[in-house]
Amino acid sequence: MKLNRRSFLQSVGAAGATASLSGLVPGVTNAKVRGENRDIMAKRQGDIVYHSCLRNCADRCLLKFTVQNGRATYVEGAAEQRKTGTCPCVKGMTYIQYTYSPDRILHPMERVGPKGSGKWRRISWDDAYGKIAGRFKSIIEEHGSQAIMPYSYSGNYGAIGMYGAAERFFNKINARFLDRYVCAYSGSYGVMSALGTSNGPDPEDSVYSDLYISHGWNEAATNVHYLKYINVARDKGCKVIVVNPIRTPLASQADLHIQLRPGTDVHFFAAVMKYMIDNDLHDKAYIDANTKDFDALVKQLKTVSIDECLSISNVGNDDFMEFVKLYTEAKLAHWRLGYGIVRNYTGGRIARAACLLHAVGGHYGKIGNGLSYDNMQAWGCGDHDKVRAKHLRTNHDVGHVNITELAKALDPVNPTAYDAPCDPVKAMLFYNGNPAAMAPDVNKVLEHMKREDLFVVGFDFNMHDSMDVCDIILPAATQFETSDIIGSYGFFDLQVCDQVIEPLGESKSNWTFFSELAKAMGYTDPEFDETNDDMIRQFMSSDSPHLVNANIDYDRIMKEKFIKVWEQRPFLADGKFGTESGKIEFKSKYMEKKHFHPVLDLGQVEDWMIPEERNLPFRMVSPALIQRMNCEFYNVKYIRNFPAYTVTINPNDAAARGIKDNDKVRVFNHRGEVFLTAVVSDQVDTGVVLTVKNNLRRFNPNGSQTCTNMLTTDRLADLGGCSAYHSTNVDIQKA
Known part of the structure; x- marks a missing residue:
């Protein structure tokens, strides 16, 4: 290439931008100068x-795919959408490598050896439908329809x-109900106990804030496009506080990082509120106009010691006073409450305390x-009940299984659900999820999935740990091989999902598969003929109103591709909260009904642990990794290179344990053991260890076939039946 001043500066700019992202973007897809790589440019x-x-x-990026002769060749962001950008x-x-990964499953298969032996033979779709329908019918006849259970979560988040497809x-x-309460629910009930809604203001309005509080949230992992809004606010003088046991990328750049002990947030917030009230730093006018039972909070805080609360949360006095200073000086403080904190036994109570x-x-x-x-606002605005065809169900008394308690429900001797005996599960069909990576107490899950009397069908687009123990494997299309619609939960955008390419091989979309399986069962309902x-x-x-007040209908969304739904702005400016009193409730009947303190519940995580776990020295937290999304993207070689x-x-x-960087270590508790590589860093405080959630056994480079969720608790959080992965204690030693 002939080098001139213009091309030199462009090259330097592109290299600098890539370097500034610390390897977040593969360079081959980030080439911007025409002529740098003609093959790459041709793909656009x-x-x-x-x-x-x-x-x-939370981002829900709007993507633009380039398609040549029926094949997707390039992906970029839709620059016309401010949220996503380019x-x-x-x-x-x-996503191109993801879709055309060499380990795509392209044909139906059935096992020909013992479960887990990895021996399969190819069958036709007709054979597969016949075998599944036949087995389901016999199970229903012998054990009842409650013996069949779906398993899925968020592998495909479309409506x-x-x-709609599976339900x-x-x-x-x-079939048995699956309560998919992995995430959010404990926090939602905690927030609603105070505010009467779990909805909040437009996140894009944080550009007007003079204080941003990131609480239990790693924006770089699951909300990376939001960082530009935070940076806009910072450019105008906004301060940033991060409240997180982990030093996240944003925490490294924040004005203040409160690195508290996991699960002790209520104690820290109680100390802050007590100091504010004792020193006349609270907003009396707002409290008088918009809240109920403030006197109950004042009364409880009189019994609280600031020093004791700070000791429990492991926050120093200097950091505490700096938090109070920044918070009370702010005129417009935007609080971003994350999902990390709610995956604790104390999660719902933490969320409530933040609201108060x-x-x-x-x-x-x-x-x-x-x-x-x-x-x-955007995800919940549609008519999900119609899409799900809930009217097709005629029996609502078949029982529920909480997705976090999968191991307990599959127990062949003593199956339980919500701490009560339940009917045994005789068939499980999983899709949009990988229970052998997602579910806690994975050793038990895999042990039970290997039962010969449990008929297991896996519907996915690539091989993973759960597929290994299936009776029948079916090839799923990726999301790009069908059409759908979606709303963001981190922004207010409703967006289309136009079909990009035809399904590869013999793979089928979720809707094609489940509608054809219904017909194989003999069902003739017109709902299974819909497109x-x-x-x-x-x-x-x-x-x-989120649709109606913004004049959004089918024709408009399909034409414009993305539209911001309506919401009251400023949010809650009318002072009408969704609680029984119509005000923010410092004292909650709901919390009292759930046997917690009705104002602030100061119970601790250890209160809910069994003795053999309570006495272990480390709290293990296992949040998201920037280069993964739960157990997804392991089929992309480039992504697998990130540890x-x-x-x-x-x-x-x-x-104290003689552990050095890159040592192979054994992390263990009463549920099992995992072999990992040690990273020695003050990213975590003493008494805390950090690993990665939902990693797959098959790719562990230690060769141990172990993963994080072999150690995690399947006990539920305090509110909403939510998971409590981060309330797991472990020990660690050099392997």
């Missing part, structure tokens, strides 16, 4: 198709892919303040 020429990322991520995250940039089928056969502290500060009802948690387009129209038929089998330990704890 073709038909453009819009499709939204359907991963469980570039998706590191994971989204690999059809996640809900029509499982509603029709009256924000009320003491008077930080609701203005543009630039408020608390954002599980914003469902994806029919279900998208049903979704858009909702009379939700997912490490455990981070504080230098003081490492020295």
Whole structure:
């Protein structure tokens, strides 16, 4: 290439941008100068198709695919959408490799050896449908429809892919209910106990804030595009506080990082509220106008010692006073409550305490303040009930299984659900999920899935740990091989998912598979003849004000590809909260009914642990990794090069155990053991270790066939039946 000043500066700019992202974007897909690589540039020429990322991520990027002769060749962000911009995250940039991965399952198969032996033979779809329908019918006849259970979570988050396709089928056969309460629910109930809603203000309004609080949230992992809004606010003088046991990338750049002990947030917030009230730093006018039972909070805080609370949360006095200073000086404080904190035995109570502290500060009802948690304005605006065809179910008494308690439900001798005996499960069909990586207490899960009397069907697009123990394996299409619709829960955008390419091999979309399986069962309901387009129209038929007030209908969304739904702005400016009293409730009847303190419950995680776990020296937290999304993207070689089998330990704890960087270590508790590579760093405090959630056994480079969720608890959190992965204690030693 002939080098001139223009091309030199362009090259330097591109290299600098890539370097600044610390390897977050593969360089081969980030080439910007025409002529740098003619093969790469040629891949950008073709038909453009819009499709939204359907991963469980708050961003929900709107993507633009280039398609040549029926093959996707390039992916980029939809620059016309301010939220996404030109570039998706590191994971989204690999969607071409993801879709055309060499380990795609392209044909149905059935096992021919013992479960887990890896011996399969190819069969036709007709054979597969016949075998599954025949087995399901015999199970229903002998054991009842409650003996059949679905398993899925967020591998496909579309209105059809996640809900409509499968739930029509499982509603029709009256299968066991699966309560998919992995995430958010404990926090939602905690927030609603105070505010009456778990919705919050438009996150994009944080550009007007003068204080941003990131609480239990790693924006770089699951909300990376939001960072640009935070940076805009910072450029105008906004301060940033991160409250997190882990030093996240944002925490490294924050004005203040409160690195508290996991699960002790209520104690820290109680100390802050007590100091504010004792020193007349609370917003009396806001409290008088918009809250109820403030005197109950004052009365409880009189029994609280600030020093004791700080000791329990392991926060120093200097950091405490700096938090109080920044918080009470702020005029517009935006609190981003994350999902990490709610995966604790104390999760719902933590979320409630955050809401109450924000009320003491008077930080609701203005543009630039408020608390954002599980914003469902865009995702919840559609008519999901129609899409799911809930009317097809005729038996609602078949029982429920909580997804976190899978090992308990599959127990062949003493199956339980919600601490009560339940009917045995005789068939499980999983899709959009990998129970051998996602479920806690994985050793028990795999042991039970290997039961010869448990018929297991796996529907996915690549091989993984759960597929190894299936009776029948079916090839699923990726999300890009069908159409759908989606709303973000981190922003207010409703977005289309136009079909990018045809399904590869013999793979089938979720809806094609479940509608054809229904017909193989002999069902003739017209709901199984409907198309994806029919279900998208049903979704858009909702009379939700989030759609109606923004004049959004089917024709408009399909034409414009993305639209921001309506919401009151400023959020809660009218002072009308969704609680029984219509005000923020410092004292909650709901919390009292759940046998917790009705104001602030100061119980600790250890209170819920069994003795053999309570006495172990380390709390293990296992959050998301920037280069993964739960157990996904392991099929992309580039992504697999980013380590997912490490455990981070504080230098003081490492020295006491003779552990050094890159040592192979054994992490263990009464549930099992995992072999990982040690990272010695003050990213965690003493008494805490950090590893990666939902990693796969098969790719552990230690050759141990072990993964993080062999250690995690399957006991439920305090509210909402939510998981409590981060309430797991372990020990660690050099292997």
